Amino acid sequence: MKIKIVVVLVLIQLVYWSCAEAHPLDPLSPSELNLVRTIVTNSYPPSNLTFQYVALDEPDKPQILSWLSSKSKAPHSPPLPLPRRAFVVARFKKQSLEITVDLSTRSIISSRVYNGHGFPTLTxxxxxxxxxxxxxxxxxxxxxxxxxxxxxxxxxxxxxxxxxxxxxxxxxxxxxxxxxxxxxxxxxxxxxxxxxxxxxxxxxxxxxxxxxxxxxxxxxxxxxxxxxxLKPPFGPKLNAINVTQPHGPGFAIDGHSVSWANWKFHLGFDFRVGPIISLASIYDMEKHKYREVLYRGFISEVYVPYQDPTEEWYYTTYFDCGEYGFGQSASSLEPLRDCPSNAHFLDAFYADANGKPVKISNAFCIFEKYAGDIMWRHTEIAIPNQVITEARADVSLVVRMVSTVGNYDYIIDWEFKPSGSIKFGVGLTGILGMKGGAYSNMDQIKGEIDIHGTLLSDNTIGVYHDHFFTYYLDLDIDGQRNSFVKTTLETRKVKDHKIPRKSYWTAVTETAKTEADGRVKLGLEAAELAVVNPNKKTKQGNKIGYRLLPGSVAHPLLATDDYPQIRGAFSNYNVWVTPYNKSEKWASGMFVDRSRGDDTIAVWSRDREIEKKDIVLWYTMGLHHVPAQEDYPVMPTLSAGFELRPTNFFEANPVLKTIISN
Amino acid sequence: MKIKIVVVLVLIQLVYWSCAEAHPLDPLSPSELNLVRTIVTNSYPPSNLTFQYVALDEPDKPQILSWLSSKSKAPHSPPLPLPRRAFVVARFKKQSLEITVDLSTRSIISSRVYNGHGFPTLTxxxxxxxxxxxxxxxxxxxxxxxxxxxxxxxxxxxxxxxxxxxxxxxxxxxxxxxxxxxxxxxxxxxxxxxxxxxxxxxxxxxxxxxxxxxxxxxxxxxxxxxxxxLKPPFGPKLNAINVTQPHGPGFAIDGHSVSWANWKFHLGFDFRVGPIISLASIYDMEKHKYREVLYRGFISEVYVPYQDPTEEWYYTTYFDCGEYGFGQSASSLEPLRDCPSNAHFLDAFYADANGKPVKISNAFCIFEKYAGDIMWRHTEIAIPNQVITEARADVSLVVRMVSTVGNYDYIIDWEFKPSGSIKFGVGLTGILGMKGGAYSNMDQIKGEIDIHGTLLSDNTIGVYHDHFFTYYLDLDIDGQRNSFVKTTLETRKVKDHKIPRKSYWTAVTETAKTEADGRVKLGLEAAELAVVNPNKKTKQGNKIGYRLLPGSVAHPLLATDDYPQIRGAFSNYNVWVTPYNKSEKWASGMFVDRSRGDDTIAVWSRDREIEKKDIVLWYTMGLHHVPAQEDYPVMPTLSAGFELRPTNFFEANPVLKTIISN
CATH class of the missing domain: 3.10.450.40 (Nuclear Transport Factor 2; Chain: A,)
Known part of the structure; x- marks a missing residue:
């Protein structure tokens, strides 16, 4: 059994970093949350105060990188001392406060009244x-x-x-x-x-x-x-499938750090967005070292505009992270149903309105996935008198959280593959947003009447809506200085008159210089998008990179000057690229409830330089949802996903020599 | 153990249908293939003859449907006598022959010299x-x-x-x-x-x-x-994952018929295209009967144009089904690597150039897949003092074949889900098409030089290319008379001045009247495509249907008047809809080697009526492939897929009451 579960129960406010496994990106522990509450309520009487958001205020990126570097150079020395801070949004006397708390000095180091538009996440x-x-x-x-x-x-x-x-x-x-x-x-x-x-x-x-x-x-x-x-008859009937691992799972968990196969990463948790994956690196067998891929990634916002313009429904537009808290809404996962039998579960903690820690049992599960797929294979029959077949089973590591925001259940998977790919899965299930109606049959709906949804059952309409998932992906491909490259496949005429063929396509590569060049609406042309490290090349001279393989491309259909779309303007492009800026985390802005769109990525993203910079890739995957009767009374999961895939990151196939223990 | 394997070894030429499990869509058995050879070589001396393609000439659709209907009405009576015929393409004295053989009368019932363009599949x-x-x-x-x-x-x-x-x-x-x-x-x-x-x-x-x-x-x-x-070091190292089923698999195989959970279907095999799924029906617990979904489906062609216009490469465009035989090229699957431990394997047979049966051991595997996914779930916390969680594990049935056409290995999955979805998976692995080159580093490639690929290793270029997979899907949604419906999501202005919102989208449905209306280039607009049965409606009055959820949309980039694209013109649209016609099976035409594009769907598809007709949906999924160094020396699988999903086919979620045996 390789899993080490280290429950950090020491009184962290007394001795910081006394526990070897503590990591500067660890989410606030229950005792830290209590300490934050104590520090804040010492200054603001609790009778007038509610905690709307309490989160780790992570150390600045250069600090984390120095810490990592010192740790890898001298793993047994005491780590660099780093500040341990919390960021708090509170409501106090009908005002929103932004408070930064230093846990080691037990003090508030900054506090300000927020006077802009919008309000904090609802507790x-x-x-x-x-x-x-x-x-x-x-x-x-x-x-x-x-x-x-x-x-x-x-x-x-x-x-x-x-x-x-x-x-x-x-x-x-x-x-x-x-x-x-x-x-x-x-x-x-x-x-x-x-x-x-x-x-x-x-x-x-x-x-x-x-x-x-x-x-x-x-x-x-x-x-x-x-x-x-439910009443019989039951069915369809399925035979049980058990997943067992004779040598136990292949991953190890040390605090919030996970290592598996050639991957290691840190799994954080945030009240607003749920899972935060940091410092994901992959071991390169040829180079004998871990190489950086992703500094930090999470779903920054989930934007769900409903499409019924009538009086009781027109306002219905959810920002599930900023308004409702995707992490606060995490559901406890059920063993064997939400996750397979080989899954390991982790709890998560957040601060409630009183600042008290609340435990979400089984907020995450981590498991090795084997879906029966093939990692790679080849059969060769061209060599005389031989039939050669080589094949490898495909195993990956999944980190799962389910966030249930009212009626909808979102299954959020981060899947790490030994080949270097990271797959991002979203499953939509749960219950539709439904509206009462006078009708029981479509025949009753005549002429110009638009019910703005699908008649699911008598008097029940499943309202049309969209889901836009905006991922924050601070890729650091083999280091921080990266560029965003668009490779367009362009048709060319054959010029050589000896060749009877008329046309072919070739790959034309362009590097984005400013943010304006980094905005992409997908689907308009054949193009490949990648984040590369222009200062590092393979032996063959190709730029080291990771490619974005988009999935489920959708564009918003609302007028761009319509209010929900002004607030959701971060969905106007499928891809944005920004220079790294610690304060630019939330595509929809810091204060989203009743926001006016003045703090979205569509506002920050101007014409800053992004070439050979530390850059962040924002990717929005979307789905338009016309409900079907099958989605009633509970929806069969509809899946979507995208992939980040190493592209000339390795010199060759990194799983050529993979082995599975028997 | 529920698997019944009935090996039909009786001398079928003597007593037809003596074996209860025989099905009119069964592929030709080894003894039938031998009989075809005997009958053909009685008329055409074998010294001058080669068999290029031998296949079941399946009975006409009305005959099959009557047979099915009589069988379901009186399952224990002798089935309707149906013709048992083979279709043979042969080369004889430098001519292509099309021969139809009747097995019961042991005679050639038609034979003609093909005088058109193009040649048969290569043996x-x-x-x-x-x-x-x-x-x-x-x-x-x-x-x-x-x-x-x-x-x-x-x-x-x-x-x-x-x-x-x-x-x-x-x-x-x-x-x-x-x-x-x-x-x-x-x-x-x-x-x-x-x-x-x-x-x-x-x-x-x-x-x-x-x-x-x-x-x-x-x-x-x-x-x-x-x-x-390979030499050490090996890695990454993965821990074994075993899949076991304490009650055995949940599927039953009777000859070539497969039943599992609420699905039943027939699995055929064809030299040209590999797996053919026929008569896929799903049991409706509410209606207490199986309902038709798919009469017949297969990959009609795989079109792979390479993009190097130089002398040694310009002609390189493969039609893997029509030229090379996707079925002929099926690889024997390796247990535990190509398919999981709970897989069941089936052999397939084809006729070689001499007409003799050749066995492909383990040509198919069938297994229940559990990837750790969630079929549906919901957590409810809005009801006071209760936390309700219901979740169901997602299990599906996969039928897999791998076709290795020279260097490339295509993993072809048909996945049946209890929810009614059919998922079509394609995995691309194997070895790239590579070209020798003078270069070992991209720095050597200056100015106007285009190497038409990626430098993978010293002197080795992975050539740019595309893959277009054209699926033939003869959907019969609850019967034969179907229509093709396009639902466009259109932005509307809000007209009610009391409502401060400006816009919304609504679903506008159009039924295709002729083939011209059924041609779709995907990605240009937000639209949902479905095949519906306009004569059948749900209780709520919605048209019963199945929706196409496209995956990996790509459009050909060659000039439409370029020779490879004239031959591959079936890829000009992602979707075509044609009225059913038994002879229209092959999107690329019957004789594809050196074809001139005069027998493709782009030629047959004119303006025939397709409303309320027995219609066929042709869907082309595509990928542009710019190789990466990771694809060398063997490619990690790149996956693509699409889904047919019931949409108002059922009155409600068909897996609401699903149960898994423990």
Missing amino acids: FAEQGLVSKLPFSYEPFKESIKKRGLNMSEVVCAAFTVGWYGEENTKRIVKVKCYYANGATANLYARPVEGVSMVADLDDMTILSFSDRFGIPVPKAEGTEYRASK | FAEQGLVSKLPFSYEPFKESIKKRGLNMSEVVCAAFTVGWYGEENTKRIVKVKCYYANGATANLYARPVEGVSMVADLDDMTILSFSDRFGIPVPKAEGTEYRASK
Whole structure:
């Protein structure tokens, strides 16, 4: 058993780095989160304060790189002392505070009131409180009674409202309610449509209420998904498949550092975005060393605009990371169902609204994946009297988190391959965003009527929407000074008149000089995109690089001057390349709830130089979703993904000599 | 153990259908192949005849459908008598013959000389014979000597030459040679560049020879891929992963019919295209019956144009099915490497040039795949005092064949999912098409020089090329009368002035009336493509259908009037839809070697009606390949794929109640 699980339970505030496995990029531990709370509430009375976001304020990149370098040169010496800091966003007396806390000196080193547009991520606590308001609100009680519903079966939830040009914005949400609990767990399938409430998150009061009575609540029948509540017949029936590893897993976990096969990386966790992969390096057998690939990568934002422009739905546009917290929303993974039997699970911790640590059990699973695929193979029959076959089974390492943001469940996979590829998988499952409607059959929908979705069941419409996943990928290909290269495949005429062929294509390479050159809308031309290290070349003189193999290309269809798209303008290009800047992490901006798009990558990205610089690649993968009846009452996973693939990074196939222990 | 393997060894020519498991779509058995040979050679003396293609001439579709229907109504009665026929393409006295043989009457029922352009698929026998010619050809021996090479280490192979506007075409190939055998098995990495021979396949003579002496043969070092010949250090090291099924596999094989979970289908084999999946139906638990999805599907052609316009390479364009036989080229799969431990293997048979049956052991493997993925899941925390999590592990059934056409190995997967999806996977591995060159470093390549590829190693260039996979998919969605529907996502302006949002998208559906409406170049607009049954609707009134989720979209970059592209014009659109016509199987035409593009889908597809007809969907998935050094000396698998996904085919999620035995 190679797994070492080191639970860092020492009182870190007393002795920093006393534990050898501590890493400057480790997320804040429960005791560190407690310490942050103590330090902050010493200055700001807790009665008036809520913690909206508490995260590691990681040391600056040069510090981390020096630390790494000193560690690799003298692994047994005490590591370089590095600051250990937390970044806190809090609400205090109806203001947003940005506080930086130094844990070793137990002090606040900076604090400022944020005066710009937008508000912090919503905590679970305030979402819970605001969702309770309708139950003591007389007009709502009246509406429930009028519909002949039982109040004890009603569940409400909070929805962000975006920004639609208002001069002044308050911290408000819409509260929508559902009819669930007893007869079904599938609340989203039973909207109490027509009832609309606006509530103030700071005051915890309902500001406005309306009821366009008339749409029936869809029936409970057919909405349930809990096995214990479903009725026979069951099926299809599948035979069990067990995955076993006679020598145990091939990976080792030391604190938050993972090593497997030729890979090593650090796995962090963040309240806002979930998994953060740092310092991913791959061992080069020829060069006898680990080589840098990715300094830091994570999903920066998930932008989900719904496409129903009617009164109760037009505002529905989610920024799942910035508004709801993709990490806060991580679900505990179920062994054998969410992850295979050879998976190892890791917990994660975040600070709740009171600043107290909350544990998410099994927030991550890590497992070696063997899908029956072939890593490489060849059969040779051209050599007389011989049949040569060589084949290798393909094994990879997967790090998985599932973030359940209300109705939707996002399966986020980071897959490391011995060949050097990193595959990024996203699985969409869970429950659709559904709207009540008057219809039970499409025949009733005549003429100009647009229901803005698919009729899934009687009175139930699955609303059209998109998903845009914007990845932050600070690639450091064999070092920090990198360039972004676009290779266009261009058709050429054959000029040699002795050759009867008329045309061919060739590869024309262009290096992006500024950010403007690095913006790409995919699908318009045949092109390959890569991040290269222009100062390092293979023996054959090719630039060392990694190529982006895009997947599921989609472009936003909203007008660029429409409010949701101004806020989601980071999706206007599939690719952006920026010079590294520690403060540019969030494609959608720091304060996303009710944001006005003035802090997105579309604003920062100007014409800065990006050639031979430390650069960050931002890639947006997208899906337009026209729901189908099969997506009801719970969606079969729809998968998408993309790949970063070494391209002239190695001198030759790095898995030519791979071996699998028997 | 649920697998029943029924080896049909009865003398089928004596008693047809005596064996209950025989199916009218079964490929010809060895004894049937022998019978075909006997019948044909009774009329055509075998000394002058070669068999180029022997295949089942399947009964007409209405006959198969009646047979199926009678079988399902009275499963224990003797099935409807159906003709059992073979289709043979032969070369006889330098002419191509098309012969139809009736096996039950032991007679030739039609025979005609083909007078059109193009020639049949090359047999292994003639490729072998023609590759031997150089060894007794003095100028070639001289060239080898001049290079200081040892003739016993030389291996030659035959390459189709295409058509470049010649008025008269003979059945010729180019013969190219490599230096391999002793020091390496990787012949393709050591081309004897500059030597070019043209040989006549009918006469088995060399017609012309040239030697542009000057390019060195690349060294053997670094080209080997056999584990037994590689030297330490080995790595990366992976821990074994075993896949076991305590209750055995969940599928049953009866002859060539496969059933698993809610799927059943027939797996055929064809010399030209390899696997043919027929009569794929899925069991609907609500309707208590199997419902038709796919009548017949296979890869119709694999078109691989290389992009080097120089004298020795310009003609290099392969049609791997029509010219080389994707089925003939099937490699025997290696247990535990090509397929996991829970795989079941099936042999396949084809007729060689003499008409004799040849067995390909382990031509297919079938296995249940569990990659650790999630079929569907949801976690619910909105209901007070409860955390509900439901998740199901995703298991699918894979049918795999690997076709090794010379240097390239294509991994062809058909994956059936209990959710109703069929996923089509293609993995590209094996060895690149390589060209000798004068260079060892990119610095030597200055100014206007284009090497038309990537410098992979000293004197070794991986030539630019494309792969286009054209799938024939005769979908019968819940019956034969289907339509092709394009749903475009169109941006609309919000007209209601009370709504502050400006835009949204909606789904606009168009049904293709004629073939012209069914041609689609993907990537130009946001659209969903589906085949629907317009006469059948869900309870909610949605058209029952299957959607095409494209993968790896590529468009040909050659001029449309260039010769290779005229022959490969079926790749001009990613999607074609044609009315079913038994004779329209081969996108590239019946006689592809040296074809002139006059029998491709681009010619047949005119403006025939396709609405509410039995229609065939042709989908072309493509990849442009700029080789990388990692692809040398053998390529890590590059994967591509697409999906057919039920879309309002079921009333609701068909795997909601799935269960896995423990």
